Amino acid sequence: MTAESQARDTATPFMAAAFAGLATLVLWDTTSYTDADSFVFPRTIAIVLMALSIVLALQWLFGFGKTNGQAASGASTFRRIVLAAAMLGGALAMPYLGFLLAGLIAFAVILVTAMYDPWTPYRLVVYPVAGAVIVGGFYLLFSRALQVPLPTGLWTGF
């Protein structure tokens, strides 16, 4: 057994426990519903999910069942985290900075994060300009042509 598969195996009971915990949480939440129409469906699904989680844990315990997860490769975890943080940060900043500014900042951070080639003078000029054109173009398309009321910033006013 390789180190990677061992890592996955330790994850399986964790995932089974996480899903069982979710099912328990759902079952607990359904106790506050007033109408049977509201709880019959989620409660049924939660019970099924709980049963499946137990079967998954038993599979792991008795050493059968497939582990078809993807092993972690030599890819950059830091870049992954920055991407997710930039997107989430952009979403949360929209009401304060406005869609345009939040979008531009998120775009710039992700551009730098996804950059693997060396920064040449050409790229230093063209990439930011291209980014501004793309963000501005989509902003105009959605706000003007498609009449989507994109958020204006509480702090910036646009």
Add this chain to the structure above:
Amino acid sequence: MAAIEHLLAALSPFNVLLALGGVIAGTIVGSLPGLTATMAVAVLVPITFSMEPASALILMGAIYTGAIYGGAYAAILLNTPGTPSAIATTFDGYPMAKRGDGDLAMTIACLASVVGGLVGALFLMVLAPPLAGVALAFGPVEYFWLAVFGLSLIASLSEGNLLKALMGGCLGLLLSTVGVAEVSADIRLTFGSQVLIGGIETVSALIGLYCIPVLIDLVATPARHLKVTQESKGLRLREGLALSWKHKFNLMRSSIVGTFVGILPGAGGSIAGLVAYSEAMRSSRNPEKFGKGAPEGIQASESANNATVGGGFIPTLVLGIPGTPPDAVILGALLVQGVKVGPNLFTSQGSIVYTFIWGLFLATILMLPVGLLIGRYAYRTIITIPKALLVPTVAFMTLIGSYSIRNSTSDVAIMVILGCIGWVLGRFGFSASPIVLGLILGSIAEQGFVQAWTIGAATHNLGGIFFGRPISIAIILFIVLSLFGPSLVRFIRGKKERPNDG
């Protein structure tokens, strides 16, 4: 003679221009993740108010059909369905693009969409009044079983681990119940959060679950997004045509499935694509190739979702019941125009209806050159754009697309968080497709189940309600066939081959 008159009316230069413009606009809007066919039609409806009813219908039908097809672009090139109708297109479209056959996948999708669109329009022209009755024959329990039929596809999307796929499906079903319950208005699974009261928006969720994991993996390595072959192969139209001919029965069956699902109010292109995909896989000689880049999968999904355009117009025009969400917008526009939809529409205002149907044929045929050209351009753009620009552009599109559905920044945050959860689950063998299936089919399944349960309990005939109606029995048979058919076929083949082994 009347038919020729209507055809000539549809072929007037103004109507041809409208059909062409509508297809181009619809294709572009549909290709942007988050912008649905409903939105494409709704945004452009005001333009039609000053037009003749037939011309207005032609423009709206062309936008609709173009948008449904346009959803395939992002599905194939970015693993993100441009519209929910293209969910099943991702299953085989993206694997084809990853192995360097993205251009062929785009051509196959275009050809299949044209075939599906033509079949749907043909049914609309020839059989609209009798087929409209199908919409009325489907009650809550039939919708419930139809949703279960869609969910049975989980078994074939399990990627070798049925247990994890079923758990993913359950997670999706639970996600579909978040927010205010439709029947009783109970607030469910929000845990006090205001952000979750509006529920989890399906399109935002599927953008997150499909696209964010791709972006997370894309940003982590310097490798190219899609494999690019050295020589430019062009449109690969001949290959696409040959594959379409080879799988003509799949195309026809999927188109008919799409037309019938389109007739059912509220079902829509996503269910049509999933049901057709499931059937294509069930009847294929190589079901194991599905999900790994099988052209038949793209053909099934794309022909079915475009067939829903014609199918959806059947109850819209004959009964005044919109078959799909864009039909509801079109119905509203028709009412503004003073067109009275109903059983007499085909006789009292036949010139409008038949001119429109010919216009729909025209728009669908125009989709072939338009789709191939735009598809080619989109493919070249995706494979040549540097990663440092591709990743932030797609990320920005997901932000603006998921925001624009309900003008909600909460939806954007939910989209990103779901995407991250989807990526983590993917590392442990829980693929996104069963979760998305559960999320999409959850509300239909719950509504049908609860309503049927209520009727059954009131009449003391639960068994009869769920298992006693002819259409329900037929759908249950299909579910059983979908789940156990492939295993049965393998078992029979194994038995036949065993004597030779000895």
